[in-house]
Amino acid sequence: MISQFPAAAHDAASTSTSGSIQQVSTVTGLTANSPPATQAHQEYASIAQQWHTQEQAKSLLEEPGTGTRVQSAKALLEASRFKSRLPTMRGEQRRVYDLKKWSGVILEIGDGLLTVELTPIDHAGPIFQVDFNLAILSPGDEIARPGDVVYVTTRTTRRSGYNRATTELRLRRTGTWSDKELTEIEGLARRRAEQFKQIAD
C-alpha cells in the first residue's frame, strides 16, 4: 500500500494543478472501493509522525475540510517525498557478522600503548600479544593497570550494502572489597598458615 501511493501521488501532483477533483481522485485510485481519504491520510500521517520533524508531522495532520481528497493527495505527495528520507532501519535489517571475543590481561602500559595478551573466548585460536593505541580505552577505563583483565570484542555489521568493522575493549569491572569479604579472607589465610606450619620443614 505504501509503495503504491507514491507513484499515484506523483501523478496526482501532475494533474492536480490543472485537473478537477474528479481527475485527481481517479489517478490516485481513491475510488469508492478504496479506504476513505481520511483513513489513508491518517495512516500516512502516522508513518510520517514516526520518522519526521514535529513541523512536518503537524502539516500532515491538518484536518481536511471540503477539499478532503485534494488535501489527502497533497499529504500523500508530501509523504512520498519523505519516504526517500526515511531511515534505512525500516524494512532493512542491520546484520552482524564475525562477532569475536577475547579475554586479555594487560601486560604493560606506556609510550601511548596498551600491551595485552589475548586469549580467544568464543572461538578456537592462538594466544597472542598485541599493542593497542591508548585511544581504545573508554572513558572510565583510564584506571586500567598492568595485571587487569580486559575483554575485546570485534564485530562486522552490514547496512545499506556496506560492511563496517568495530573493535571494543572493556576493562573488567571487579567492584570493590567489602568488610565481610576481607574478614573472610583474613580468617582463611590465618587457618592456612597454621595448617602449613604442620607440613612444612
Next chain:
Amino acid sequence: MPNSSSRLLTEPPADDEIEVSVFGPGRGESVLVHFGKNKWIIVDSCIDQVDRSIPVLEYLERLGVDVSKDVLLVVATHAHDDHIAGIAEVFKRCESASFVCSSALTAEEFFALLEIDARVHSGVRVRAFSEYDKVFRIADARASRPGPAPAFRPLKHALESRLLLEVDGAPTVRVTALSPSDEAFRRSILAWKTVIPIAGERRGLARIDPNDLAVALYIEIGQKAIILGADLLTGPDGCGWTAVLRNIALPLKASLFKVPHHGSVTGHHDDVWTELLVSDPVALITPFRGGRKALPSRDDRLRICTLTQKAFLAAAITRPGVQPSPEIRREAAYLGPLAHDAGEAWGRAGHIQARSYFDEKIGE
C-alpha cells in the same frame, strides 16, 4: 655469544656426569640439574606456548627418567608468572620430591594474597598465585595421606644459608639456598601488609615484586659448584646479591652460573663475578620477552660477554620471526587499526644442555 649449532645429547647422562639444562622462554624458564646416579632437581617451570607442553617434563620423559621417583626437589624460586607456569603439574608428577619455596610464601599475608587473586581472577587465566595454590593443595594432600609418616616433608622453606638437600655418596651433593635473606623476608611481609586491600577499595591484583624473595641456589657436587641465580636482584641493602656477598662464605667458586633476571643489569653485581665465580665461567641465560622490552638488552649482552667467553642464550631474545604466524596474523586482522605489532607472547622454549663429568670442568 657463541652460536651453537650442536645437537642436544639424547641419551641420559651417565652416573658420574653432571648435567644442567636450561629451558626458556616458552612461557618463562626452567632449570634441570642432574647430580649423578639418575637423581635430579627441577628449578622453576615454563610452558611452551605453541604446544602447551612443559619442556622439562617432556625432556625427562625422552631420557627415560621416572620423574615420580628420581626427582628429589622441585624449587619455585619466586612468584612470577614466567617462572612458575606449570609448576603444579611438575610437582604433581614428581611424587617423591619436596617442594621448595621461600619461607615467606607460607606466611599468613601471602595466603591472603592468594585468596585475593583467586577471587579477582577466577577462571580467567593461570597465574602465579593459582599455581602456588594448587601446589599447596598437593602438598597438603600428600602430608595427609594415611599410613606411616613419609620420609620427607612435602614442603621445604628456603632461607639464606639453609641446606635444602644433602646426598651422601661419591661425590657428596649439597643444595643450599643463598636467599632470601632475613631482611628480604621482613621487608616482603611488611610490603604485603600494605597491599592487602581495605574495604571500599577497587578489586584488583595485588601489586608486589616477588623478585625480592627469589631463591638463588648453590649446588655443590664433589669439587664442582653451580649457582642458579633465579631472578635475584642486586639489592636493596640487606637483600639480594648484596646480602649473599656479605652473609655467606661459599666453599667453592662456581664454574657454571645461571645468570639472574634474564641477564638484566638489575640482577648484576660485579662482585658476584669476581668472588663467587671462577674466571670465565659458563653463563646460561634465558631471555624474557613477555612485554615490549626484551631482556637481555644489547648493553646487557655486551656486559656479560666481557665477563665470560662462554655465555649461552636459551632462545632468541625477540619474539620469533619477523612476521608472526599466519594464524596470529589472521586473528589480529580482526582487531582493527588501533591494534599493532601482534605476535606470539612467548614462543617456543629453547634448550641449553651443559654436561660434565665429575672430574672435569663443566662445559668443556
